Amino acid sequence: MTLTLLPREGSRLLLLGEGNFAFSASLVEATATGGSFGSHLVATSFDMEAEVVSRYGRAAVSRLASLREAGARLVFGVDASRLGTLLSLQRLLGNCKGPQCCGCESPSCGGFDRIVFNFPLLPAASNHARRCGVDLILAHRALLSAFLCGAAQLLRPGGLVLLASKDCYPYSWWRPESLSLWSGGKLALVTELSWEHTEYPSLYSGPCNVDRDASVKPTDGVIFVYSWAGSAEGPSEEQLRVAGRPSPRLLHCELCRVDGLTSPEDLLSHQGGKIHKRRTELEDRWSKLLQSVGLEAEGGDERRAGALATFAACDGCLLPEQIQIPEAEVDALHRSKRTKVADDNGGSVRQTTADAAE
Structure with a gap:
């Protein structure tokens, strides 16, 4: 079963972090004969237009021209971790005050029916983060939370x-x-869907690594779907049963997302393994980070997003010395060989087979 997540008629769509604009161009091309987003599409990039053209060349020039011809609006220099700032709201919404306080019924006004962020990655994060002693995993988590x-x-x-x-x-x-x-x-999270169970594979060749030519294995692609908390919107229960992830069984590790443990002894063995311990230590650092910037207490959305975005940008002032990562551990966390091994193992479930046996 293929789920259609991107309605093609009468819906406003915001695309973030477009990079080479391949996804937005493919989306416009796919809808050209069956109802196009046209002026309902806003495609954005973190880079400015000159940087996009310099990095991606003629292909990007052609895509940008096609998008403009179709009536899409292109906005450059958009930081997905700072969408709630006044400047971002003005650039993305124009004179409208937003979907929660605007009574305008114009299809070109208000908010968006779909907000899409494909394969986010902090720009040039690796070298700067290592200099700051920042954990890239937590920096990316902060980026997504702020987004x-x-x-x-x-x-x-x-x-x-x-x-x-x-x-x-x-x-x-x-x-x-x-x-x-x-x-x-x-x-709130509605569901997670496998890449191949959505219309994404029909839109372009496949998920790709930012700043690399290689594509990601389609089996590794997953779409996380969020809606307003308490909303009934999203795929139906039957669609989720077919295309979504199965519910975890009784014995599972929620942190590592490992299912299929057959006994309490298996669970204890997993919890004593290296991967689970590393993840527990990571969560402890994350908790200390939230405490250090006051985010465990109630706070306004703008303050919350701003603090997370600043940390995601690797600002060392948000990392008290007691929760900075030892240099040796930073190297271990981001050693390319380890990442390759984890990728080859195909994810946390298969990693944990060995982990539980330790």
């Missing part, structure tokens, strides 16, 4: 946020399924 917090100011009632990511290390350690806990709770 979801800001998205709540742009999403129309009944709308969906679609976050495409990968079900393997280190991406699964960002914990996209738990973002609502740290983003204010206005938007």
